[in-house]
Amino acid sequence: MDQRECLQEQVREAYQQSRPLQVQGAGTKSFYGRKTADAEPLLLREHQGIVDYEPSELFVTLRAGTSLQTLQEQLAEAGQMLPFEPPFFGAEATIGGTLACGFSGPRRPYAGSARDYVLGVHMLNGLGESLRFGGQVMKNVAGYDVSRLLVGSLGTLGVLLEVTLKVLPRPERELTLVHDTDMATAIVRMNQWAGQPLPLSASAWDGSHLYLRLSGTEKAVAAAQSKIGGAVLDENDGILFWKNLREHRHVFFQGTAALWRLAVAPATPPLALPGQTLIEWGGGQRWLRGQRDATALQALAAEHGGHATLFRGGDRSEEVFQPLPPALFALHQRLKNAFDPHGILNPGRLYAAL
Amino acid sequence: MAGSTDSEHAAFLSALRAILPDDGLLTQSEDLHPYECDGLSVLRELPLAVVLPRHRNEVQAVLKICQQYGVAVVPRGAGTGLSGGARPSAGAIVLSLARLKQIRALDTSNRTAQVQPGVRNLAISEAARPMGLYYAPDPSSQIACTIGGNVAENSGGVHCLKYGLTVHNVLALEVLDASGERLEIGSQAPDSPGYDLLALMMGSEGLLGIVTECTLRLLPVPENTLVLLAAFASVVAAADAVSAIIAAGIIPAGLEMMDQLAIEAAEDFVHAGYPRDAAAILLCELDGTEAELQERLRAVEKLLQRQGATSIRIAADAETRLLLWKGRKAAFPAVGRLAPDYYCMDGTIPRKRLAEVLEQIAIWSAEYGLRVANVFHAGDGNLHPLILYDANVEEQLHAAEALGQRILELCVAVGGSITGEHGVGVEKLDSMCVQFTPAELAQMHRIKAAFDPEGRLNPGKAVPSLHRCAELGAMHVHHGQLPFPGLERF
Numbered sequence: 147m148d149q150r151e152c153l154q155e156q157v158r159e160a161y162q163q164s165r166p167l168q169v170q171g172a173g174t175k176s177f178y179g180r181k182t183a184d185a186e187p188l189l190l191r192e193h194q195g196i197v198d199y200e201p202s203e204l205f206v207t208l209r210a211g212t213s214l215q216t217l218q219e220q221l222a223e224a225g226q227m228l229p230f231e232p233p234f235f236g237a238e239a240t241i242g243g244t245l246a247c248g249f250s251g252p253r254r255p256y257a258g259s260a261r262d263y264v265l266g267v268h269m270l271n272g273l274g275e276s277l278r279f280g281g282q283v284m285k286n287v288a289g290y291d292v293s294r295l296l297v298g299s300l301g302t303l304g305v306l307l308e309v310t311l312k313v314l315p316r317p318e319r320e321l322t323l324v325h326d327t328d329m330a331t332a333i334v335r336m337n338q339w340a341g342q343p344l345p346l347s348a349s350a351w352d353g354s355h356l357y358l359r360l361s362g363t364e365k366a367v368a369a370a371q372s373k374i375g376g377a378v379l380d381e382n383d384g385i386l387f388w389k390n391l392r393e394h395r396h397v398f399f400q401g402t403a404a405l406w407r408l409a410v411a412p413a414t415p416p417l418a419l420p421g422q423t424l425i426e427w428g429g430g431q432r433w434l435r436g437q438r439d440a441t442a443l444q445a446l447a448a449e450h451g452g453h454a455t456l457f458r459g460g461d462r463s464e465e466v467f468q469p470l471p472p473a474l475f476a477l478h479q480r481l482k483n484a485f486d487p488h489g490i491l492n493p494g495r496l497y498a499a500l
Numbered sequence: 501m502a503g504s505t506d507s508e509h510a511a512f513l514s515a516l517r518a519i520l521p522d523d524g525l526l527t528q529s530e531d532l533h534p535y536e537c538d539g540l541s542v543l544r545e546l547p548l549a550v551v552l553p554r555h556r557n558e559v560q561a562v563l564k565i566c567q568q569y570g571v572a573v574v575p576r577g578a579g580t581g582l583s584g585g586a587r588p589s590a591g592a593i594v595l596s597l598a599r600l601k602q603i604r605a606l607d608t609s610n611r612t613a614q615v616q617p618g619v620r621n622l623a624i625s626e627a628a629r630p631m632g633l634y635y636a637p638d639p640s641s642q643i644a645c646t647i648g649g650n651v652a653e654n655s656g657g658v659h660c661l662k663y664g665l666t667v668h669n670v671l672a673l674e675v676l677d678a679s680g681e682r683l684e685i686g687s688q689a690p691d692s693p694g695y696d697l698l699a700l701m702m703g704s705e706g707l708l709g710i711v712t713e714c715t716l717r718l719l720p721v722p723e724n725t726l727v728l729l730a731a732f733a734s735v736v737a738a739a740d741a742v743s744a745i746i747a748a749g750i751i752p753a754g755l756e757m758m759d760q761l762a763i764e765a766a767e768d769f770v771h772a773g774y775p776r777d778a779a780a781i782l783l784c785e786l787d788g789t790e791a792e793l794q795e796r797l798r799a800v801e802k803l804l805q806r807q808g809a810t811s812i813r814i815a816a817d818a819e820t821r822l823l824l825w826k827g828r829k830a831a832f833p834a835v836g837r838l839a840p841d842y843y844c845m846d847g848t849i850p851r852k853r854l855a856e857v858l859e860q861i862a863i864w865s866a867e868y869g870l871r872v873a874n875v876f877h878a879g880d881g882n883l884h885p886l887i888l889y890d891a892n893v894e895e896q897l898h899a900a901e902a903l904g905q906r907i908l909e910l911c912v913a914v915g916g917s918i919t920g921e922h923g924v925g926v927e928k929l930d931s932m933c934v935q936f937t938p939a940e941l942a943q944m945h946r947i948k949a950a951f952d953p954e955g956r957l958n959p960g961k962a963v964p965s966l967h968r969c970a971e972l973g974a975m976h977v978h979h980g981q982l983p984f985p986g987l988e989r990f
């Protein structure tokens with residue numbers, strides 16, 4: 147249903163009265179970002195529907211409240227998929243929430259991230275103005291790339307009303323291979339193979355085993371399999387493994403202990419950290435559990451070209467994303483002000499002072 | 501340096517002279533002339549001076565002096581841009597990044613290259629080649645254009661259908677803002693915290709910051725590559741073949757189309773063996789393992805035949821393959837030999853509208869009495885109509901510009917964009933008024949102000965003032981929704 151007008155009215159009024167709004171999809175990702183004071187919700191969930199889908203043009207345009215489930219079913223019917231393989235984190239997840247969080251799944255290091263597949267947006271800024279950037283074509287350099295800027299902004303720059311995404315054909319065949327290795331070897335192998343022309347589409351190390359997924363034509367997968375070797379997971383087990391990993395249902399993610407995400411340069415050797423580590427994305431994404439010294443963890447990640455995020459749990463009234471250097475943060479504040487001068491959109495969700 | 505006195509002017513230049521090497525500051529008119537335009541040579545202007553710093557610290561010092569004296573800065577790479585983005589502005593200096601041309605590091609294990617902005621696009625792949633890696637975006641100008649320019653334009657190439665544009669292949673940037681403040685944007689790790697400023701920098705045409713270093717993603721060189729050349733008796737048949745390939749779930753590494761005039765021009769120029777009698781040709785590159793390639797080749801061949809290809813040629817060896825691409829990559833200069841001048845357009849359209857758009861261009865071509873050759877990144881809907889004219893014949897330049905403007909309006913009307921990869925620069929400022937509403941343009945100006953509050957980086961480019969659009973009275977067309985859709989316009 148098209149709720150554009152009433153959403154716009156609500157934001158306009160909030161702007162005039164400088165009254166904060168909490169942009170809300172299905173609320174499946176309310177665990178993410180900072181904990182903020184309660185505010186009037188702006189409900190996107192009813193604003194749903196696929197507006198335009200042209201399989202041979204490789205794009206889909208849909209309202210932000212459309213559920214990921216609906217979208218994926220439609221794409222699958224035409225033999226296509228969202229290449230960034232987003233996690234749902236709940237059956238009701240909306241595409242708007244997924245993009246606002248900037249979430250990507252196992253295919254990300256090999257196919258690209260959520261923002262890589264955004265072609266255009268229709269949005270409301272913090273003044274309640276209805277604006278369109280990008281479009282339905284693959285290439286478009288007219289004006290600044292606001293569409294991609296909004297991905298991962300946690301609703302703090304604008305409300306996504308409608309998005310256009312690039313879609314791709316599903317691979318003919320997928321196969322998961324398993325190697326029994328330690329962490330150091332797993333990281334080396336993931337990176338060696340990523341440097342060769344192999345049809346890799348996912349990789350993970352769960353504490354004892356390295357998992358590698360191959361996707362492509364029947365023949366390409368077979369050729370790569372003979373090169374890489376290892377035990378073959380049964381097809382359904384393979385599908386389930388990557389799905390559980392993507393949805394954080396793997397045993398590693400169970401329980402309520404805080405969950406940390408370290409993003410580092412992929413070939414970074416094992417980091418000296420107590421407790422278990424689960425590795426994804428060719429070595430680029432590393433998960434940790436439990437209470438940690440945030441500052442020390444952030445410093446360690448930065449040493450290896452990356453950053454640390456308190457992904458779930460822990461103290462969410464403090465910063466949960468890695469603090470930015472002063473000049474960069476000042477720029478973030480000026481940008482926030484450029485989109486949302488009264489600071490009404492999800493204030494404090496990304497950083498306390500944003 | 502608007503309204504400045506002679507003594508201020510002299511003080512500004514001597515401040516620059518003090519921090520630059522002897523040959524790093526050009527002020528004499530004969531030295532400035534090579535910088536008066538970029539690849540769009542009809543737009544010319546002499547700058548106040550040209551500075552050629554050698555490293556980041558010198559760039560930073562230049563920016564600080566410019567801030568102190570309130571002087572605007574036009575960044576420049578190789579000057580191959582086709583929209584006037586690097587064209588100087590009166591009273592501004594040109595900041596050439598051409599001397600920052602070191603490849604600082606190649607990281608084999610993380611598969612990245614750290615390069616200065618003045619490094620040529622092709623030099624990166626050449627350097628990475630011994631490691632079995634390459635940098636994917638390959639604009640036809642790759643032997644000359646710089647990576648800094650590529651970032652500023654979000655350049656594409658014939659392989660971006662499968663491997664993405666510049667935005668998909670850059671991991672991090674070091675940027676200096678207008679005041680010389682250094683910002684590190686992005687990193688070797690995935691998904692940096694905060695806003696995606698990396699995406700915002702791509703295609704920002706030098707308006708938001710000066711790129712002083714880039715970290716690029718390198719990809720493994722495909723095991724095998726082959727190119728198919730298919731000829732068609734009509735442009736429509738060739739366009740349908742493109743859709744058929746993609747609908748079959750095949751994403752070729754490259755998929756390019758040329759029409760008859762472009763074919764003939766390229767053939768005369770590089771003798772690639774293109775069929776002169778074809779109305780259109782498709783060049784389709786496939787890559788992968790040997791086994792996969794054979795499988796794909798058969799599938800594509802079958803599709804092409806079913807779509808009415810009149811001939812199909814397969815180039816499996818590197819030499820023939822490069823020759824076939826050479827014809828395509830040299831298409832602009834080749835067409836340039838057909839007439840004293842040509843005007844290169846860069847609209848994008850949904851692929852399914854190709855036939856009607858080309859038909860309309862042909863009608864206008866006859867109406868304006870100007871020939872138009874078409875080169876098309878067919879896989880991703882990026883059309884390059886090349887309008888042939890003679891600047892020495894009165895009114896021909898105006899006619900070419902008017903025809904170009906109409907073509908861009910048509911692109912917007914069918915749901916596309918006024919520029920796919922060449923940028924807005926100064927050339928397409930008026931067309932921006934057609935593609936965006938005043939509120940959207942105002943939002944862009946506020947973004948600019950967040951980075952550069954004094955508006956000193958590449959002023960007057962990329963985003964038109966609201967005043968300009970109002971004066972133009974341009975009709976805003978959005979996503980195919982014209983006001984009064986019932987009225988005939990083209």
Ligand SMILES: Cc1cc2nc3c(=O)[nH]c(=O)nc-3n(C[C@H](O)[C@H](O)[C@H](O)COP(=O)(O)OP(=O)(O)OC[C@H]3O[C@@H](n4cnc5c(N)ncnc54)[C@H](O)[C@@H]3O)c2cc1C
Pocket residue numbers: 168169170171172173174175176177178179180181182187190210211239240242243244246247300301302304305306307492495
């Ligand atoms: C008693 C109570 C306490 C709560 N406490 C908290 C709390 O401490 N912390 C907390 O975060 N939430 C809390 N919530 C939930 C909160 O009200 C919202 O449900 C939640 O913040 C937003 O839902 P969601 O956006 O995560 O949905 P999702 O769809 O999961 O959205 C994820 C992110 O995307 C943004 N977003 C979603 N759709 C769009 C769109 N179309 N355009 C732009 N941005 C979009 C959201 O603002 C959010 O940042 C509480 C709710 C209740 C009832």
Ligand SMILES: Cc1cc2nc3c(=O)[nH]c(=O)nc-3n(C[C@H](O)[C@H](O)[C@H](O)COP(=O)(O)OP(=O)(O)OC[C@H]3O[C@@H](n4cnc5c(N)ncnc54)[C@H](O)[C@@H]3O)c2cc1C
Pocket residue numbers: 538539574575576577578579580581582584585586597617638639640641644645646647648649650651652653654655656657658705706707709710711712832833921922958
């Ligand atoms: C024959 C020919 C073929 C072409 N083919 C293609 C093609 O296939 N695909 C394609 O996308 N383009 C193509 N182009 C256009 C052009 O080559 C690209 O836009 C290229 O990226 C420009 O690079 P440059 O170094 O020449 O930049 P310049 O022309 O010098 O500058 C371009 C813009 O970037 C800014 N800039 C330059 N360096 C920096 C920096 N370090 N920091 C900030 N801003 C900077 C300038 O101010 C200007 O706005 C072609 C051009 C020609 C002449």
